[in-house]
Amino acid sequence: MLVDSHCHLDFPDFAEERAEIIARAKAAGVERMVTISTRVRKFDQVLAIAKEYDEVYCSVGTHPHNAAEELDVTAADLIRLSAHPKVVAIGEAGLDYHYDKSPRDAQAKGLRVHIAAARETGLPLVIHARSADEDMAAILREESGKGAFPFILHCFSSGAELARIGVELGGYVSFSGIVTFKNSGELRDIAKEVPRDRLLVETDAPYLAPIPHRGKRNEPAYVANTAAVLAETIGVSAAEIADITTANFFRLFTKMPKPV
Template sequence: MLVDSHCHLDFPDFAEERAAIIARAQAAGVERMVTISTRVKRFPSILEIAEQFDPVFCSVGTHPHNAGEEQDVTTEELVRLSVHPKVVAIGEAGLDYFYDKAPRDAQARSFRNHIAAARETGLPLVIHSRDADADMAAILEEETGKGAFPFILHCFSSGRALAETGVKLGGYVSFSGILTFKKSEELRAIAADVPRDRLLVETDAPYLAPIPFRGKRNEPAYVAHTAKILGETLGVSEDEIAAITTDNFFRLFTKMPRPAALGG
């Protein structure tokens, strides 16, 4: 069994064949998918997908790109919306200095609100970080000092120091199709040094399709290709990396029910 810990099934790319995409994922052994919120104002449409498909669960949160337009989203609202049984995570939230689509102070305020929601609910915070390693590490250090909270550095493509900070503070690190790219030697070296009990895999679909689908629309079934490369990087079999990443997923996403076949 595999888990796609991060995809965007509400995006228009999937509208015409969502059911078929989910079926293909299950056929590839992907038994759980988390479709990730990028706008709280669009949360009802995400929740509708999670309610429609048994293998699909969701998060609630505001992507840093949208932090400027959702400055009214409070910690209290995130906590309230997270009560639904299909909501298993907070986010994605964080810092993105590559595109800078929202003011950086708005991104930081939103991020801290999400951290507070993760701390209060015990649900993992899905963190987006791009070109913001120093500020991200500083906020994580400061906020963890106020009280620990579960989190995952999603679609990891940052520097080694941020991975090490995340792990030190109790976080998990998730790798996407970027790990499979020919020029990702440095990223694979970082992945090899992340403790095995902190590793996850994801697609970030419809983006970042792994080799051999690079340049095409990504989908949850393709997480198997990222897992295969992660296994090769660690020197373990495909079955073993599936077991490692799946066990880690359920340890972090504690609200997610385990399938009966896994003792859930």
């Protein structure tokens, strides 16, 4: 069994064949998928997909690209919306200094609001971090000092120090198709250093399709390709990495029911 801990099934890329994509994921052994919210104002669309498919669950939150649009979203709003049985995470929220689509102070404010919601609910916060290692580490340290909260550094592509700090603070590190790319040797070295009980896999579909699908639209079934490379990287079998990452997923996503 595998789990895609992060995909975007509400994106237009999937609109024409969502049922077929979910069926292909199941055929590949992917028993659970978490479709991730990027705008609270469009949360209903994400939730509708989660409600339609037994294998799909969702998060609620505001991507850092959209932080300036949703500064009025409060922790109380996130907590209220997360009460639905199909909502198993908060986010994605974080800092993206690569694209800087929202002002950095708005991104930081939004991140702290999401942290407060994760701390209150106990649901894992899905963290997006790109080209912002120092500020992300500082916020995680400061906020953890106010009270622990569960979190995942999703689609990890940052430096080794942020991975180390994330693990030190109780977080998990999720690897996407990037870890399969030929020029990602440094990232694979980081993966080797992450404790096995903190590893997760994801697609971030429709983006970042792993080899041998690179350049194509990504989909949840392809998490098997990422898992295979991660297994080779840390020196375990494909079956073992499936067991490791699935156990880790259910330990972190405590609200998610396990398949019968």
